[in-house]
Each structure stands twice: as structure tokens, then as C-alpha cells.
Amino acid sequence: MRVFVCEFVTAGGLRDKPLPEDLLPEGTLMRDAILADVTAIPGLHPVLVQDDRLPPTQLPAEPVAEGDDPWAVWARVCADSHVVWPIAPETDGLLGRMVEMAAARGARVIGCTPEAIAIASSKLKTATRLKAHGLPAIPTFPAAAPSALTGRRLTKPDQGAGAVETRVWEPDAPLPTDAGLVVQPFLDGTPASLTVLCRPDETRMLAANLQHVAVKDGRLSLTGLTVGGVSDVDGRLAALAEAVVAAFPGLSGIIGIDILLTETGPVVVEVNPRVTTAYAGLHASIGVNPAAFLPELIRDGVPPSLPHLPKAQPVEVRVR
The missing domain is CATH 3.40.50.11770 (Rossmann fold)
Structure with missing residues (x-):
């Protein structure tokens, strides 16, 4: 096939x-x-x-x-x-x-349904949906609208991939007000992501990943990841993944959820309704071919339920 x-x-x-x-x-x-x-x-x-x-x-x-x-x-x-x-x-x-x-x-x-993609593709709509479901999300505002944010801030495209055009602004720096940009507070924490397999009756977190992010001249970029590099002994991250997927009907297949690990707990940054760069190290991390569900998907139209998977092991992925 x-x-x-x-x-x-x-x-x-x-x-x-x-x-x-x-x-x-x-x-x-x-x-x-x-x-x-x-x-x-x-x-x-x-x-x-x-x-x-x-x-x-x-x-x-x-x-x-x-x-x-x-x-x-x-x-x-x-x-x-x-x-x-x-x-x-x-x-x-x-x-x-x-x-x-x-x-x-x-x-x-x-892939996900067009409806799920439309919501997850917008950082404003994503933050609104997460808040409506009582899930921890970074406060997000249109850059053109005034907000009471103080301290360091981030601006990024409302619809954008990865860290493209994501910038850090110091507290006293004026922010751009371009249409299509959003502004968020710059929160202290460790950037991470969750790689998740979604099917109609099951959500399975495959790996929790550490993101390596660099800041140069005020611009953020992803330099690499440690796939499986974040421990989830208490199951808190897996539970968060299930709650996020439940809040976005139509997510399907392998997706990514970007999070920030803060002192008070994980905060959702965005939902990626597609595979992310972490897939590059996923096979080596979980010891199972992530695409093994394809024959059943072709036959039944949905990803199959997965057997018990071994604990994800740390695997380094270098981006740049």
C-alpha cells in the first residue's frame, strides 16, 4: 500500500x-x-x-x-x-x-479533523479553549489590544509553527502591535513537550520531552530535544495530555503538546495538531515503531489501541 x-x-x-x-x-x-x-x-x-x-x-x-x-x-x-x-x-x-x-x-x-486543526492552529483560540476547560494555559492576548502584562513578555504569530518569529521583550521595551501577533508573559520554567497518540476512545502519552531552546538577539529558536527526557513518575503529565485531548475533539494520530514546567506545575503553551520534531527520536526512545499502527488505520480508519509500552528512554535530537 x-x-x-x-x-x-x-x-x-x-x-x-x-x-x-x-x-x-x-x-x-x-x-x-x-x-x-x-x-x-x-x-x-x-x-x-x-x-x-x-x-x-x-x-x-x-x-x-x-x-x-x-x-x-x-x-x-x-x-x-x-x-x-x-x-x-x-x-x-x-x-x-x-x-x-x-x-x-x-x-x-x-491527521486531525479540520475543526480541531482550526482551533489548535490559533494560540488565542487554544488559550481560550484550555481556560474554558479549567486547564493551565499561558495568558494570551492580541498584541494590538492593551493588556496589563508586566515584566518580560513574548510576542509570536497567532498562527505559526514552532518558535518562528517568537521574540522576547524586556519590561520597558515597547511591543509591536501588528495584526496577527499575540503577546504572552515570559514565565520562568523548563520548556518541554508531550508526544501523544490520540484515538477515539484512548489517549496515550508516548514520551515527555525536554526542549532545548536558545535566545539570540531576542529571538527564540529550538536547537534540539531530549525525547523521553522528562520523567512522569506520578502520571501528572499523562493526565494533562488526556485532559487536553478531551478539550479538543477531533485530535487524531500522533500530535504534540508544548508545555512549560514551572514551580507550580505544568502549563500548556500550545497544541500541535500534527507530528512534531520529537518524532525524530521517538522510535529509539520507546523501542517501538510509532508507525506500526498504519496497517490497522488503513483497514479500520482509526489508529488501533496500543499494548503496554516500555518507559521512554532519553534520546537526543539535534535540530541546529
């Missing part, structure tokens, strides 16, 4: 623009890890489309060249695939559009 792994950046989504230094390393890591896992499953054949400016891969890839419409190429490949695994930034509705495109062409889609 043909499994089309469509990662937006590497698959030519920005063929008419310079390749982005911030998104390309993470996109490549996720794509290559998924391709390796799919290749290891008998009967599954990964399908690849690639920006022709990138180095050749070990797998055959349909190129997206200058002047090509990547969405037209992807649509054609989706129609010839049994399963589509879309990975895209939430920016400008790209992830939701990719999921709808794949579903419209009859393929099984490893």
Missing part, C-alpha cells in the same frame, strides 16, 4: 521562495524519521515528493520544479495513494488545507 508522506517545506510548498532556514531542518528530520518507520513495515511503500533544490534522497521522489504548482502535484499523488500523512505549519491554514485536499481524493488521512 502506498503511503504519501507530505511534509510541506521539503515537498516543495515554498518552491517559489527561498528555502527557510528555520523550518527546513525540522521538516527534514520529521520526514526522514517517518519515511524510515514506514519503510520498515512490510507491505507499505512510502511515496515522496520533493523540492528539486534539495539533495536527492534514498527513495525515489517526484520533483517540484520552478514554476510547478506544488498543490497540484500533491493532489495528483494523493489520488494515487492509500494513505496520506500530512505535515505542515499551521500558518495561514496550510495544515488544514492539506488535510482537506487529501481527504477529498479518497485517501486515509493520518
